[in-house]
Amino acid sequence: MIRGIHHVAVHVHDLDRMMKFYKDAFGFELVGEAFSWRDSDFIDRIVDVPNSAAKGAMLRAGTCYMELFEYEAPKPTVSRGLQPYDKGYTHFCVDCTDIEKEYERLKGLGMTFSQPGPIDVGHVKSIYGRDPEGNLIEIQQTADHCDFRMGKLPPVRS
Numbered sequence: 001m002i003r004g005i006h007h008v009a010v011h012v013h014d015l016d017r018m019m020k021f022y023k024d025a026f027g028f029e030l031v032g033e034a035f036s037w038r039d040s041d042f043i044d045r046i047v048d049v050p051n052s053a054a055k056g057a058m059l060r061a062g063t064c065y066m067e068l069f070e071y072e073a074p075k076p077t078v079s080r081g082l083q084p085y086d087k088g089y090t091h092f093c094v095d096c097t098d099i100e101k102e103y104e105r106l107k108g109l110g111m112t113f114s115q116p117g118p119i120d121v122g123h124v125k126s127i128y129g130r131d132p133e134g135n136l137i138e139i140q141q142t143a144d145h146c147d148f149r150m151g152k153l154p155p156v157r158s
Helices: 015-026 041-047 099-108
Strands: 008-009 029-038 053-061 064-073 090-093 124-132 136-142
Touching: 015 029, 015 053, 015 064, 029 064, 099 124, 099 136
Parallel strands: 008 064, 090 136
Antiparallel strands: 029 053, 053 064, 124 136
C-alpha cells in the first residue's frame, strides 16, 4: 500500500551551507546523523551510479522529509538550478499561512524571487523562488475554499 511521498531529494554544492539554509528558512532539522560514502559497490547499486562518492543528510519539517546530497563523484553535469519547464523534478512547494510575511523572511535568508511579491490566483497565492544555490522552491498559501489545501490530506496511517 502506498502511503504517500516520503521525501524529496535535492543535490547541492555545499551540504553544510544548505543544511543551515533549509533549517533557517523552513525549519528543517537533521534526522539522525549526516552520512557519506565512497568506493561502495553496495551504495552504487542503490543509487544506480557506478563509482559514486557523496555526503548527505536526511532532514525533517512538518509532514515532509528532505534528503540533501553533495556528490563528489561523479561530478555534476549541470551546475544551474532547473527551470520550471525542464525535464525532471523541477521544484518542491511549501505551504504557509502568511505568504507575504514568509516572502520577506525568505528573501532575508538568501532566497531570490523574480516577482515583486506573491501572486493571488483566488484559491491560492503563490510565488516561485530560488534557494542560495539556485534550486527552485514554490511558496504557497491556500484559501479556505481551495480543493488541495493541507487539511484535506488524510491522516497518515501506520
